[in-house]
Structure formats: structure tokens, C-alpha cells
Amino acid sequence: xxxxxxxxxxxxxxxxxxxxxxxxxxxxxxxxxxxxxxxxxxxxxxxxxxxxxxxxxxxxxxxxxxxxxxxxxxxxxxxxxxxxxxxxxxxxxxxxxxxxxxxxxxxxxxxxxxxxxxxxxxxxxxxxxxxxxxxxxxxxxxxxxxxxxxxxxxxxxxxxxxxxxxxxxxxxxxxxxxxxxxxxxxxxxxxxxxxxxxxxxxxxxxxxxxxxxxxxxxxxxxxxxxxxxxxxxxxxxxxxxxxxxxxxxxxxxxxxxxxxxxxxxxxxxxxxxxxxxxxxxxxxxxxxxxxxxxxxxxx
Numbered sequence: 695x696x697x698x699x700x701x702x703x704x705x706x707x708x709x710x711x712x713x714x715x716x717x718x719x720x721x722x723x724x725x726x727x728x729x730x731x732x733x734x735x736x737x738x739x740x741x742x743x744x745x746x747x748x749x750x751x752x753x754x755x756x757x758x759x760x761x762x763x764x765x766x767x768x769x770x771x772x773x774x775x776x777x778x779x780x781x782x783x784x785x786x787x788x789x790x791x792x793x794x795x796x797x798x799x800x801x802x803x804x805x806x807x808x809x810x811x812x813x814x815x816x817x818x819x820x821x822x823x824x825x826x827x828x829x830x831x832x833x834x835x836x837x838x839x840x841x842x843x844x845x846x847x848x849x850x851x852x853x854x855x856x857x858x859x860x861x862x863x864x865x866x867x868x869x870x871x872x873x874x875x876x877x878x879x880x881x882x883x884x885x886x887x888x889x890x891x892x893x894x895x896x897x898x899x900x901x902x903x904x905x906x907x908x909x910x911x912x913x914x915x916x917x918x919x920x921x922x923x924x925x926x927x928x929x930x931x932x933x934x935x936x937x938x939x940x941x942x943x944x945x946x947x948x949x950x951x952x953x954x955x956x957x958x959x960x961x962x963x964x965x966x967x968x969x970x971x972x973x974x975x976x977x978x979x980x981x982x983x984x985x986x987x988x989x990x991x992x993x
Contacts, residue, residue, distance in 0.1 A: 710750035712738035717789035718750035719798070735789050751798050757783035757853060760802060762811055764818070772823040775861040778814050780841070781853040782806070788849035796849065806850060813840045823862055830857055 712718035718736040724747070733748060737755075742748050760782060765775045782802070784792060797804035817836045818826065826833060838855040845852060 707744050707746060708742075708748050709744050710736075710742045710748055712736045712740045712750060712752055714739045715754060715756045716752040717755050717787070718752050719789050719793040720748055720750050723747050723749060732790065732794075735787070737786075751789075751793050753784065753789050753792050753799055753801070755784045755786060755789070757781055760807075760810075762807070762814070764811075764814060766815060766818050768818060768823045768826065769820055770822045772862070774818070774823050774826055775859070776826065776857055777859045778810075778837070779856045779858065780810060781855075783851045783853055785849040785851060791849050801850070806845075809844060810841060813837060813844065816840075826857070827860055827862070830860075833857065 710718060710720060716738040718738065718740070719732065720734040720736060720742060722731045722733050724731075734742075736742070736750070738752070742750075758781070759779045762778050762780070763775075764778065765773060768774055784801070792798060792801055814837055817833060817840065821829065821833060834855050834857050837857075838852065841852045841855065
């Protein structure tokens with residue numbers, strides 16, 4: 695009899711073990727009567743040591759990706775096959791809630807899988823087949839926002855959503871290829887236009903700068919200035935050997951300097967002309983200061 699009692703006692707002793715990355719829900723089960731009773735939570739790697747009828751439900755708390763395959767009709771009634779990978783992590787220290795309220799180790803199958811699939815169906819069926827391909831980040835973000843809102847305030851944290859392995863009927867794939875090519879051509883044209891506009895603005899500014907310099911020179915180009923330049927030329931010529939220079943009087947004073955004709959009419963800029971040039975310079979300066987366009991998009 696004593697041996698039987700000893701054997702029963704030994705059989706009732708346990709040593710629950712919690713692996714690395716898991717949290718253990720430690721509970722006690724009475725030998726004959728009563729209900730299972732929660733005792734403690736352990737974060738692995740850990741063990742309770744030899745105990746009297748203690749057991750554990752271990753729940754993996756590490757972030758994991760859960761893949762779901764779909765074949766749905768889009769908003770334009772086309773069949774599209776794709777997969778959704780959702781990265782989820784359980785909140786640290788939440789194993790008690792996970793076991794008692796969310797299904798324990800089966801928390802994903804019991805409380806997330808169908809809700810996730812429902813949200814994906816709702817979002818995908820609202821867009822066209824081409825949008826799933828061309829607007830994948832937008833669709834993915836919508837699904838992520840809906841899932842995050844669904845599980846806000848729970849131990850279930852939605853970290854990311856990815857859509858991949860998208861497959862279309864052949865005619866849809868061809869239409870998408872044409873649409874992508876058209877978008878790339880439009881991006882290339884935008885690039886060329888931006889680059890050309892910037893270069894043209896710089897050339898206009900250079901022309902305005904030259905015109906302003908010429909106006910300054912012409913406004914001070916009086917007879918005395920021309921005569922001064924002539925004296926400098928004669929001085930240079932006189933330094934040359936074997937050269938005879940004869941200067942004839944060209945003025946009543948008998949000087950041999952060039953005759954300067956001042957009866958030609960010169961364009962005088964009005965205030966309106968000056969304002970127009972200033973407006974042009976400001977407008978093209980704004981274009982020239984814009985950032986250079988990015989590298990030419992890939993064809």
C-alpha cells in the first residue's frame with residue numbers, strides 16, 4: 695500500500711519547462727476533485743522545478759509571419775490570385791490573457807485568421823485588378839490600418855502586411871504592362887520637361903545679365919570716353935617700331951582724335967520696360983533655383 699502511494703506521489707510530481715521565446719501559463723490540476731487553477735506565468739527559458747501537479751501551456755511570443763492565400767473577384771470582376779503575409783507579435787507578459795481569452799496556442803486560428811481574411815476581402819474587392827498591381831502599397835496600407843484598428847487594445851500587435859505572388863489572367867497582365875509602360879513614359883516626359891525648363895531659365899538669365907551690362911556701358915559711352923580709348927590705342931601703336939602715324943585735325947581745336955558722332959538715336963528704357971525686365975528676371979530665377987530633376991526613370 696505504501697509503495698502504491700509512493701508511486702502515485704511520484705507520478706503527480708512535474709517539472710514544467712518553458713522554451714526560449716515562449717511564455718508559459720503555469721496551472722495546477724487537483725488530483726481528484728476541483729478545477730484547473732492558474733498559478734504563475736514564466737518567460738522562457740525557465741522551469742518551475744519539481745512541483746506538485748503543475749503544468750504549463752507554452753505560447754510562442756516571437757514575431758511571426760502568417761501566410762494566407764486568396765483568389766478573389768476585384769471591383770472590375772476579374773479573378774486575381776495573391777498571398778498576404780501578416781507579421782504579428784504577441785505582447786510580452788500577456789500569456790495569461792492569451793490562454794484565458796484568446797485560445798492559447800491556437801490564438802491565430804481561433805481569433806485572427808478569419809477576421810484577417812474578411813478585412814482583406816473587403817479591401818481588395820473595392821479596387822480594380824490593375825490597382826492591386828500598381829497601387830500595392832496603398833492597398834497594403836489600408837489592410838494594415840484596418841487590422842491595427844481591429845486589434846487595438848489587445849495583446850495582438852500587427853507589425854506589417856505584405857502582398858505578393860499576384861497572378862492575373864493573361865489579358866489583365868497585358869493591360870497592366872501597357873499601363874505601367876504608359877506611366878513610365880509620362881514620368882520620362884515630366885523629367886525632360888523639368889530639365890529643359892531649368893536649362894532654358896538659366897540661359898534667359900544669362901541673356902538678361904548680358905543685356906543689363908550692355909545697357910550700363912551704352913549709357914556711359916559718351917564722346918569723352920571714346921576719345922580716352924583712342925588715346926590708349928594711339929599710345930599702343932606708337933610703341934611699335936618702323937611705323938609712322940599721321941594724325942590730321944578733325945576738330946576746330948586741331949586734335950587728331952577720332953570724330954565722335956552723337957546724333958544717332960538711342961533706345962531709352964521707360965519705367966515700364968525696366969519693370970518688365972525685372973519681372974522676367976524674377977520669374978526665370980524662380981525656375982532656375984528649383985532642384986534639379988532626379989535621374990531619368992528606367993524605361
